[in-house]
Amino acid sequence: MSMAPQAEPAVVAPPAPGPKETDGRTRERPLALRLLARPEVGVFLGAVAVFVFFLIAAPTLRDGGSMATVLYQSSTIGIMALPVALLMIGGEFDLSAGVAVVTSALTAAMLSYQLTMNVWMGVIVALVVSLAVGAFNGWVLVKTGLPSFLVTLATFLVLQGVNLAVTKLVTGNVATDNISDMDGFDQAKALFASSFDVGGVEVKITVVWWLVFAALATWVLLRTKYGNWIFAVGGSQESARAVGVPVTFTKITLFMLVGFGAWFVGMHQLFSFNTVQSGEGVGQELIFIAAAVIGGCLLTGGYGSAIGPVFGAFMFGIVNQGIVFAGWNPDWFKAFLGVMLLGAVLINLYVRRAATRR
């Protein structure tokens, strides 16, 4: 019994000075079993399997350009899946994450256009709005003790309605006006929606952001106090509070992190397409949650990793594009996804049981 679900394998210092006496009743488990107990291993194997499957089924996928498309697709889900996964490890989930992306993009677009300011003004106000929506979710949750399902379902409905109604009120249309000729647009586009060349292949900058955020989230989760608190509030909120973990702070900031992710993806959408459709985003929240769960995060909290959802999102990307490249009817995508989700959950469950059994 030597399983460390969320801790790193290699810490150099010996745990104790002097001759190490041992309990003598436990036997160190084989390395393979210890590896299997890590939350991201199941999804890693699954992602490899799906990847190999589509490389065989869809030969055009082997092309560099196709891979870039897959990675781009993965990154737009993956950037949001990261904070959603952290929130899930912290014991909550956010149904408003999908429409919050659109809310953020709409805020930036309309504010910039209507008040003819520099787009950066809209971008910053959108960030404030997104963080405020997250903080509101978290604040209501900790103050009322209601389940996050109810609180964020309400936010989801409110945002969905506000998105449509306010956009129609302001622009008289269901979409925002084109902001591509405004001041600062090019700078913002360079940050959120540019692409660069790698050996003749166009790679979207979101792929880089995705991996940077994933590395950052992994570091925070495993190496900082805040990461420790995330596991604690998700694993046992009462215990965490009793030993002095600031539970309220941790939960509210986790929701605000989801707000940050929504802002980032919203800005990406805005600066890629120049306009925003106000009715979009519905249903995306479940994709993010699915990516986190496939990535080995426990829906009830307290267990998971930040690297798992990266593979989870990658699986989404590969299936989404793979079906197209294989020449199948894309309608099958969701069905495939459902099977994948169930399979991933079962594999994770089995692996965890097998590896943590004492």
Next chain:
Amino acid sequence: MTSKTPGTPRTDGTPGTHGTVLADPAPERGRPLVELRDAGKAYGNIRALHGVDLAVHPGRVTCVLGDNGAGKSTLIKIISGLHQHTEGEFLVDGEAVRFGSPRDALDRGIATVYQDLATVPLMPVWRNFFLGSEMTKGPWPVRRLDIARMKRTADEELRNMGIVLDDLEQPIGTLSGGQRQSVAIARAVYFGARVLILDEPTAALGVKQSGVVLKYIAAARERGLGVVFITHNPHHAYMVGDHFSVLRLGTLELSAARADITLEALTNHMAGGAELAALKHELAQVGGVDVEALPDDAAAAAKAAAPDTAERTDAAESDAAVSDSTASGTAEGKA
């Protein structure tokens, strides 16, 4: 919760209040570390605690006894910062306080071993040990956990208490109940610089492990800590206690120094001797119970009703026996 956000003095990489025990000038003997004056707590219209006086002195063990629902847990939740009192006064070092969260209590050097142990089952042992009071290193943007130091410290502290774990990375949920209890106590002893509160630490333990826990209590007292020992076992209380407070239905039924009370009397108070006599009378009315075989006087009835009659002979010994009545801690920590 009004607790501080990250960056409290305790969490910036210094070992916190731990280790300052010896450096502190000993407080004057007369002033208690923690004191409740006529304190009470109401949950809505339910009065869980009323008019309770309690003083915790350095180097003394204050035992709080009482049956289920007597208000013991409410009492310690007030001192440990989980709840706030609604009546009376709560003083730490003679200064009236109102803790917003357990963080505030910990910052004052008051650490608690909760009955449910307050551990997070899926987290590794060392992370549980330092949860909420993590050691860090490095300047702010890259301030990170000092994992090597925390593992080393946790291992040392656990070994000091006779617990040897092969792997501090194992989730604490995979430990046995006794081991988890020991980790929780080791953690509180490490962080409880001045006051240690133990909520029913022996309730779930066997005879031998209870002995180990009582030894820790005696050791904490020797180190000059003020100890609050909550239990419903008068024998355990009498072994280590310097002062006994018995709660009944939320009020203080008895508050006596060790010199003023015998184990017999304590047991009687604890079990509610008068009530038992009444019960015996009622049982006689119902019939079908051989009341003749029951002991006659109230004190004897109480004695018979004590939770662990098997230990009565042990308990009759003086508390001095505690320190040598158990084998090496190493063995029991594992059991």
